[in-house]
Amino acid sequence: MNKNQRIRVAQWGLGAMGQGVAKVILAKQGLELVGAFDIRPELAGKDVGEVLGVELAGVVVSDDPASILDPAKVDVITIATTSWVAKQLPDLKRIISAGINVVSIAEEMAAPEAQNPEIAAELDALAKKHGVSAIGVGVNPGFVLDHLVVVLTAGSQEVTSIEASRINDLSPYGETVLSTQGVGTTPEEFRAGVADGSIVGHVGFPESVRLISDALGLGVDRVEQTLEPIIAKVPRQARGQVIEPGRVAGCNHIAAGYSGGEQVIRLVHPQQVDPGAEGVDTGDYITIHGVPEISMSTGPEIAGGKATAGIAVNTIPRIFAATPGLKRIIDLPSPTALMGPEAYERR
């Protein structure tokens, strides 16, 4: 495409994450924010810049999705509404059927065939029928514990197994996030919460395992997940509240991928408040056993909220240029930071 021609993007959903995505779109020279939709009527009619707390953008938020579903005016929709593909499916079908490409940050959309194969097949067929493409990305799944793992094997002659972990600090997050990780509960309440589904841990492990297995050909045929309470040994701080010793500071969520009975992928994501109180450093850690052996770490962890908004926006030129159908991050050239019009010329 011409470097003076901007990709026209509309934002679907202006919650915390959707607002983050919209702000990044507004900051990019190669992208033009042309619309925004949110179900909350109190946002309708406001300039999107006002909602975002930035300068006026000349784009009015609508509470009618039809306002952004015109393929003559919108090239790509970025959608931030839920973690679950079954819940997002009606919206995705509406966008795709309108003939508009879509980037979702729903965790399960990173590889919907992992847990929702019928939905994945339906979306793929629908996208091909309407000549558009759809993808799910985010910091995780969609980047740190899968795409980055896969790229680190670019020079590997042999891979026998993979271990990766992501240690982060939930302290900056709100009550909703803390409660889904069981923060502040007793160990008994934690186990009851896991059993009744109110404590979910990380969403997206089966998807990450699938991305790695498919990219490398590891043939994973079974994924097992466990959620264990991380019990505070010392008082831990979390947005004004203190988690006392003996209480749950977070959830250690582990996923293991097996191929023919052998564990070949192990992903670990302990999400907790204030790990520093017990001397635990945050970071991302990837070990690839094989030829060569590879051991990588980041410190601190790649910031999740920022990177999710970033990768959603950086994927826009990729999905705009992609062949029709449902895509995964491993199917396309890697998204990269978009820092100038030169970044578009090449794509």
Add this chain to the structure above:
Amino acid sequence: MNKNQRIRVAQWGLGAMGQGVAKVILAKQGLELVGAFDIRPELAGKDVGEVLGVELAGVVVSDDPASILDPAKVDVITIATTSWVAKQLPDLKRIISAGINVVSIAEEMAAPEAQNPEIAAELDALAKKHGVSAIGVGVNPGFVLDHLVVVLTAGSQEVTSIEASRINDLSPYGETVLSTQGVGTTPEEFRAGVADGSIVGHVGFPESVRLISDALGLGVDRVEQTLEPIIAKVPRQARGQVIEPGRVAGCNHIAAGYSGGEQVIRLVHPQQVDPGAEGVDTGDYITIHGVPEISMSTGPEIAGGKATAGIAVNTIPRIFAATPGLKRIIDLPSPTALMGPEAYERR
């Protein structure tokens, strides 16, 4: 492609690196080694397995390149002959004109437009004319100090500058490699060697800078390189010889990429023998200044010889499936370890 259909590959050049590539090809279920060419007549007529020191492969080495230039029998040629595109150009043209895809490990082929724009344009046009694709890859350039940097920005909202370094140990290498890094010289001899071109440092920095700049749109318009001697402070061991204090233990090669006068990329590659003698750990280090800040390290460094052979082979299915023309690693889905037929089904 069908998972039972193997990609037919021929190896051009059976030096140390070419032998490494051929061994990996032989080990992959999805690839079939169907030919091998080397200019040395003493290898001609031998089974390639005998040359590689592995079991017989049923493939005879030829000293006539025409033996592997039949597109009815060969899908991809992997070529390992030199670091320089101008020197490899006649061979690349012959392969492409025969209608065969090519993966080169010549450092300058990772982004030939960086220093050889006319050659890059010629190869691109020739590949398009003959309906095949060509690419250059290797551990560096082509992976650690460029592709991996680019992928780490997948979630970046903003990148202001990039610093990356690769600290390795040359002790296992032979005399040729050590001499091109000035190992064992006096500081005066080192400077004279840099001036007369006998000490070259790392080959491929302008190419790595170009890959990063193009992928991110950083607009680098000037690359400056410096080569400084690493002077031993304590005795260092290198394959039986000892580098005494005051002598040169290696070459610290630095490349800086500027955009409008501002340094936006800094790549550092100190290549030396026995860095551990002075407490220096080997490893790869990437810092991305921006939003978010990212700091990554590997320890030890991703093994260069193994990863170069690995990435050359892992790129074969990518270049086989690519649209015609000259490609760079940033233009394709990342190569990844090939561990089973599933890895081919998807491509």
